[in-house]
Amino acid sequence: MITGATSGLGRITALDLVGRGYRVGVVARSRAKADALVGELKAVADDAPVDVFDADLGLLSHARRVGEEIAAYYPRVDVLINNAGLHAFSQRMTTEGFAEMTAVNYLGPFVLTQALTGKLLTSAPSRIVNVASEASQQAGTIAPAEDLRHVAPYTRRESMPLYGRTKLMTIMWTQELARRLDPAKTTVNCCDPGFNATGLGRDLPGSRVLQGILNTLRIGDPRRGAGIIVRLATDPAFARTSGGYFSVRDAKPLECPEPGRDPRVQKELWDETVALLAARAAG
Secondary structure (H helix, E strand, O other), X not given: OEEOOOOHHHHHHHHHHHHOOOOEEEEEOOHHHHHHHHHHHHHHOOOOOEEEEEOOOOOHHHHHHHHHHHHHHOOOOOEEEEOOOOOOOOOOEOOXXXXXXXXXXXXXXXXXXXXXXXXXXXXXXXXXXXXXXXXHHHOOOOOHHHHHOOOOOOOOOOHHHHHHHHHHHHHHHHHHHXXXXXXXXXXXXXXXXXXXXXXXOOOOOOHHHHHHHHHHOOOOOHHHHHHHHHHHHHOHHHOOOOOOEEEOOOOOEOOOOOOOOOHHHHHHXXXXXXXXXXXXXXX
């Protein structure tokens, strides 16, 4: 299962996996983009089974519902790749009252994974791969209770540490989840896919022109970023590795950036996330 597969790294990852003979399921917000992706995947392997599940992962109700649909549909789920992401250059709120960037990059994947954890465990051995970012180094600080609820307006310049914080949360959550799962059944790892010139700041004026220039100069080749995702999803070398954070550069192990490295802070983020989701469900 891959989220964010209709463009960028997710699209290339899906094409790679189908080319290797894997059955691929995708979670997509746009049916038109999903249909276009299915056409591309069929061009790679005409008989490849491809399943599409409709959901906007920025909405936690969608994330939970689609997770339950996926769990009910498949007899087993071998790999979940949480790849969908967003860098918003100004504050936007979801209809559920969360900052969209926090919802898409962290809360949605958290909820989807929760909904699928039972299926992944019964499908052992299985894997979860979360796509983080080197932008996590720009987070500066982390205060889980406050950051999860941050909805104040921000400028384009202020967006980078906020984006980085959502990716830092991804790494922290990955490592806390790894401590809660039996690695003999389900492993969970994350990666820094490096700079990739795909979907480059869709809200940023001139981004399409800039992306074209970078592609022409072969800067930010997304195939490298997709490569580390595929390795974590399929390489036997990672079969029993869990709680790792790996670089696009030869899968070099990385440390979780400060200030999110302490397991106590990671557990705090987990507890605050669970409490936030419980409060929303109760409300």
